[in-house]
Amino acid sequence: MDNGASSYRRFLDGEASAFDQIMKEYFDSLIFFINRYVKDIHAAEDIAIDVFSELLVYPRRYNFKVSLKTYLFMLGRSRALNYIKHRKVIDFVELDEAQGLADQQRAVEETVICDEKKRILNEAIASLSEDMRLAVHLVYFEDLSYEEASKVMKKTRKQVDNLLYRAKGELRNILGKEGELLL
Amino acid sequence: MRNFEERKTEVFNRYEKRIKEREIKRNRILSVCIPLCLVCVVLTSVMFAPAFQKWIYTFAKPNEEYFFTDEDFLTSGDFFYSDDDSLNNDDYESVEVKQNDKTLKVYSSKDDSEKMASISEGFSELLYSDASDVGSLADSASPNTSIKEESNSLSDNTDDYKATEYTVIFVDGEGKRSEYELLDKKIINKTDKTEKILTDIEYAKLMELLGIDEMYMED
Numbered sequence: 001m002d003n004g005a006s007s008y009r010r011f012l013d014g015e016a017s018a019f020d021q022i023m024k025e026y027f028d029s030l031i032f033f034i035n036r037y038v039k040d041i042h043a044a045e046d047i048a049i050d051v052f053s054e055l056l057v058y059p060r061r062y063n064f065k066v067s068l069k070t071y072l073f074m075l076g077r078s079r080a081l082n083y084i085k086h087r088k089v090i091d092f093v094e095l096d097e098a099q100g101l102a103d104q105q106r107a108v109e110e111t112v113i114c115d116e117k118k119r120i121l122n123e124a125i126a127s128l129s130e131d132m133r134l135a136v137h138l139v140y141f142e143d144l145s146y147e148e149a150s151k152v153m154k155k156t157r158k159q160v161d162n163l164l165y166r167a168k169g170e171l172r173n174i175l176g177k178e179g180e181l182l183l
Numbered sequence: 184m185r186n187f188e189e190r191k192t193e194v195f196n197r198y199e200k201r202i203k204e205r206e207i208k209r210n211r212i213l214s215v216c217i218p219l220c221l222v223c224v225v226l227t228s229v230m231f232a233p234a235f236q237k238w239i240y241t242f243a244k245p246n247e248e249y250f251f252t253d254e255d256f257l258t259s260g261d262f263f264y265s266d267d268d269s270l271n272n273d274d275y276e277s278v279e280v281k282q283n284d285k286t287l288k289v290y291s292s293k294d295d296s297e298k299m300a301s302i303s304e305g306f307s308e309l310l311y312s313d314a315s316d317v318g319s320l321a322d323s324a325s326p327n328t329s330i331k332e333e334s335n336s337l338s339d340n341t342d343d344y345k346a347t348e349y350t351v352i353f354v355d356g357e358g359k360r361s362e363y364e365l366l367d368k369k370i371i372n373k374t375d376k377t378e379k380i381l382t383d384i385e386y387a388k389l390m391e392l393l394g395i396d397e398m399y400m401e402d
Contacts, residue, residue, distance in 0.1 A: 023191060041184070049190060053197035057205070 004068030012059060023052060026069055029142060030076050036130075036137055037080035038087075047083055051075045066151055070144060073152040124174050125167070132167040135160050278302050280393050281350040288394055303353065305392040306363065309370065309385055310377070351393065365389070 004022055011018035027048060034044040051072060055062070062071050118141060125133050131153070138149040139160075150160045185193065278299060280288040292299045349365040362373040368386050371378040381389065390396075 020191065023194070024187065027187075027190060045184060045190075049193050049197060052190075052194045053201060056194065056198040057201045 004072075005064055008062065008068050009064075019056075022055075022068065026072055027052070029069075030072055033073055033137065033142065034076045034080045036134060037077070038083055043083060043087075044080070047076060047079045050079055067144075067148060069142070070148040070151055073138070073142070073144075077152055077154075120175070121171070124171055127174060128167055128170055131155075132163050132170070135163040136167050136171075139164060275299055275303055275353050276356050277354045279350075279352045279354070280395065281352070282395075283348050284350075287349075302392050305389065306351075309381065309389060310372065310379055349393075349395070 004025060007018045007022050007025070011022065030048045030051060031041070031044045034047050035041055038044050038047065054075060055072070062068065066074075121136070121140065125136050128136065134153055135149060138144045138152055139146065144152070146157050146160050146164075150157045153160065155163075276292050278288075278290045279286060280290075290298050290302065347367075351363040351365065353361040353363075355361075364371040364373055368381045368383075369378055370381055370389075
């Protein structure tokens with residue numbers, strides 16, 4: 001499994017359907033990941049669209065040294081942080097609208113997290129710190145390796161290792177003995 | 184939330200928009216940068232052309248034909264020799280000639296400005312003329328060859344011959360001293376430590392300029 005690199009190579013060779021395949025495969029995961037930062041599903045979708053348009057504008061920037069998924073997540077992270085930095089005004093939403101947003105968010109979660117165990121884990125990691133949450137997300141939900149997760153988070157492998165170790169400890173406290181089976 | 188087709192359309196719309204923006208940016212940069220570069224090149228050439236001419240003049244041989252004339256060079260605003268204070272004839276107030284710490288002659292610009300000018304000019308010529316050219320002159324037959332022969336015979340015949348050391352000190356109006364040491368046909372600028380070995384003809388010419396009759400001195 002090359003995490004999209006071969007599809008991207010086909011896209012560079014001129015196969016238009018390869019891009020559709022990449023989008024289908026990674027769009028929802030990317031929205032879900034970006035939403036961890038921005039906590040706004042519409043903004044996350046907008047950023048994800050931006051990331052994919054960047055892939056089209058600068059097709060040769062991706063150098064195949066990391067998997068395409070890692071590259072997309074790296075772009076997504078930097079754009080999400082940029083979005084947070086420039087988001088000066090906190091938007092207030094109506095209660096009905098908020099309910100709708102929560103439903104949409106849940107719908108995305110359901111497409112990304114098919115597994116019931118992972119769904120329980122997803123609810124539990126909400127109480128973790130942001131870095132731990134992201135590390136758990138990348139490693140346990142997106143099945144990225146520690147190296148890939150460290151590249152996305154711009155941390156060393158050791159730091160990711162430590163974050164996951166501490167996250168596991170906290171999750172054990174939250175979930176009890178059942179939690180150990182989930183991780 | 185958009186469906187897949189809407190997302191795809193949005194991605195391609197943004198792609199086209201960004202490509203257009205990029206082209207506009209590129210054109211804007213080119214339209215600003217090209218004239219700016221041209222202005223820079225023109226300014227640089229105007230600023231550095233005289234210095235470059237000077238540089239060519241420094242390294243070119245004196246008897247070569249130049250692309251520009253001496254007159255152009257002198258009117259270009261900066262004269263090569265003006266860099267070196269020691270060679271500016273008008274600045275000097277006096278010249279003192281010493282032989283082994285004993286003052287032989289003192290020339291002052293008040294008393295003998297022509298002599299002063301000829302001494303400093305002579306020093307300039309001797310120090311900064313091309314050695315190979317002077318050498319070729321020295322090799323050719325000239326009436327001064329007799330001086331060379333005489334000085335050689337003198338040095339050969341004298342067993343206890345000791346090189347005579349002359350010191351020439353130029354003092355300018357502000358009291359700044361430029362010191363030259365002449366030791367056995369080697370002239371040393373003590374300020375910038377440059378040195379040059381003189382030919383017999385040059386040496387004789389220098390002695391004549393300084394008004395030293397060496398034969399008489401040694402007798």
